[in-house]
Amino acid sequence: MKKPFALRRKAVADDRSLAAVVPDHLILATAAALAPSLAPLLPDATIVTSLQQLQTELVRHDGFAIRLASVGFAKRIPASLLAACHAGAVNFHAAPPDYPGSAANHLALYEGAALFGVTAHVMVPALDAGPILAFDAFPIPAGIGHRSLDELTWPALLRLVQRLGPCLRGTAPWPPAPALSWRGTARTRASVLALARVTAAMDAEERQRRWRAFHEGPDSILTFEQDDGDVIYKPGGRIRGWVDGIVNDAIHGWAYDPGRGPVILRVEVDGQPLSDLLANSFRGDVAAAGHGDGHCGFSIPLAAFPKDATLIEFLLPSDEWCRLPGGPAMLIPPGA
Structure with a gap:
């Protein structure tokens, strides 16, 4: 067992550099609903879902070099708890540095931003104000809404956590910091x-x-x-549905609009429209779940797509053609 951090090195009150201290233990603070997606990316981390749990873990590991990673954690972490993380604390912010704080998806769409992204930064007592460690960007599709933007942001956040996992554990050096700074203060x-x-x-x-x-x-x-x-504002109807994935050489899913007829989906291949698809096949499981009479399923054979197709998207009819949850379907794994 390693000696306690306090016996191996003096406290780092004046040296908060993440590169200066190799952590003894990693704590991941996140929401309970997000933990299953994050746990495989940081398998050696202790997961906490409340401030009380975080405080308990910090007390239990008192004297050791603790590093904290925060991803989708709903509570602001007090300065006293950050100070107990002697190997530093890193937050994964589901937005670019242009949008500190919450409601970033709304603000980016309101301002007509061309790019969105995810940011990893050192946590300091001030909200979203610490040095930026990494930033990954992606283009905002034309006409997208804020919920659909969230659906693009979450996978990007997972990829960033995975990429920086070895850095968090101290087994790899941190990448060169991007020349970026926060813009303004967090919105109330x-x-x-x-x-x-x-x-x-x-x-x-x-x-x-x-x-x-x-x-x-x-x-x-x-x-x-x-x-x-x-x-x-109350929308007239909310389309529900899901892309189930590939089963028996076809992509399956369902889409149901309460109080209206069968949903017509737009199918896109690698960002380009391919065809429209009527979701009206019977799905007994969907009917049993209470989504109408179950005549809202769809199935499209893989043979219908170009041989070099990579990503298949199913878009919902609205003024912004938002993405059906569960997608996209990936035909060619990355790096294949």
Whole structure:
């Protein structure tokens, strides 16, 4: 067993460099729902899902060099707990450095950003203000909504965690830091709610920007000004569904729109439209789950796609053609 960190080296009160200390133990702070996806990427980390659990683990490992990794952790970590992480703390921020704090997906769409991404940075007491360690970017598809942008961001975040896993454990050097800095201060919830409000005095362009940034999904916070007060936007119907994946040389899935007819999906191959697809095949499992009469399934044989196809997307009909959850279907594994 290693000697306690305090016996091997003096406390690093003035030296918080991640490269200066090899961690004895790694703690991963995340939400309970995200833990199953993250655990295989950091198999030697102790997972905590609350501040109380984090404090308990830090006390239990008192005297050792602890490194903390935070991914999708809903609580702000107090400075006292960060100070107990003598091998440093790293946060994986589901947004570019241009958008510290929350609601980054809404803000990026409102501003018409061309790129989004994920950022790894050193944690300091101030929110999203520490030195940036790594940043991975991806283009924002035209017309996408905020929920669909989230569905693109999560896989990118997992890839960044996987790439930096050896660095977190101290078994590989950190990559050269990108020449990036945070832009502005983190937005407050009050400022975001104000941005999600549409008034009669706004011009058409401004109304469209706010609509795009906030309306998607049943949990929309978009509000409209009316004579008798503000009204919360309620979508007429929410399409539910899932891309199940490849079974017996075909891609299967389902899409159901409550109160409406069968859903027509748009099929894209590597970002290019291929065809439209009517989801009306019977799915007994979907009917048993309470999604209508079950006539909402689809199946498309792999032979229908070009031989060099890599990614197959199924898009839902709306003003933004958002992605059906569960996709894309990957025909050629990366590096194959």
